[in-house]
Amino acid sequence: MSPFVAELVGTALLILLGGGVVANVVLTHTKGNDSGWIVITAGWAMAVTISVYAVGTISGGHLNPAVTLAMLAIGKIGAATAASYVVAQFLGAIIGSSLVYLAYLPHWRETKDAAAKLAVFSTGPGIRHTAGNLATEIIGTFVLVLGALALPRPENLDAATGFSTGLGPLLVGFLVFSIGLSLGGPTGYAINPARDLGPRIAHFLLPIPGKGSSDWGYAWIPVAGPVIGGVLGALVFRALW
Numbered sequence: 001m002s003p004f005v006a007e008l009v010g011t012a013l014l015i016l017l018g019g020g021v022v023a024n025v026v027l028t029h030t031k032g033n034d035s036g037w038i039v040i041t042a043g044w045a046m047a048v049t050i051s052v053y054a055v056g057t058i059s060g061g062h063l064n065p066a067v068t069l070a071m072l073a074i075g076k077i078g079a080a081t082a083a084s085y086v087v088a089q090f091l092g093a094i095i096g097s098s099l100v101y102l103a104y105l106p107h108w109r110e111t112k113d114a115a116a117k118l119a120v121f122s123t124g125p126g127i128r129h130t131a132g133n134l135a136t137e138i139i140g141t142f143v144l145v146l147g148a149l150a151l152p153r154p155e156n157l158d159a160a161t162g163f164s165t166g167l168g169p170l171l172v173g174f175l176v177f178s179i180g181l182s183l184g185g186p187t188g189y190a191i192n193p194a195r196d197l198g199p200r201i202a203h204f205l206l207p208i209p210g211k212g213s214s215d216w217g218y219a220w221i222p223v224a225g226p227v228i229g230g231v232l233g234a235l236v237f238r239a240l241w
Helices: 003-026 037-059 065-073 079-103 114-121 130-150 165-183 193-205 221-240
Strands: none
Touching: 003 037, 003 079, 003 114, 003 193, 037 165, 065 079, 065 130, 065 193, 065 221, 079 114, 079 193, 114 193, 130 165, 130 221, 193 221
C-alpha cells in the first residue's frame, strides 16, 4: 500500500467510525439514540486509535491536514508529500462520511431535526461567536499536535520501562478523548479540516431527506483554526524538545 492510499483508507476509516458514533447517538430510532457526549467522545477516540494503528506504519497515520501541514512546517515531510497527503485525506473523509450515510440509510428520513443530520457530518458551535469558535479550534488542535509529538517520544515509550512503541496510537487516542471531554463543548472539536470539510461536502451532495443547510458560513472556522493551531503546536514542540 502506498502512503497516499494509506492516508485515504485511514481517513475513510476514521470518518466512518467517528461519524458513525455521532449518527448512532443523534439519529432517530438507532440503538444508541440519545446516549450522550461521553459516547461520542469515546467513539471518536477509538476511531482515531484504530485508524492510526491501521495505516500508521505506512504513512505515519496523519489522517488530518492540520497534522500534515504541521509536519511540513517543522521539516519532517516535504511539500510534495504534504500535498498528496492532504488530497488523500479529503477524499478519504468524503468516502467515509458517504459510508456512514449508507450504514444509517433508513434513519435519515425518520430524523426530523436537520441540525442533527448535519452534526453527523460536520461540527457546529454551541454559541455562534467567530473569535471564540476560532480560538477553540486553534487551542484544541494545538494540544492535539503538541501532544501527538510529545507523547510517543522514545523517553515515554522505552521497552525497559514496560512501554512499547506500539502504544503510540493508543496514547494519541487518549489525547483525542481528553480534548473532546475538556475542549469539545464550544464547537464540537473538529481539530481536523478534512474531518469537517470533507463530510460537509458529502452532506451537500448526498440525497439526505430534509437535510437543510450545510452551514457554509461557518465552514472556514474548522479549517483555518486547526491549521493555525497545528502549526503552532509543532513549532512549540520543536522549540521545547
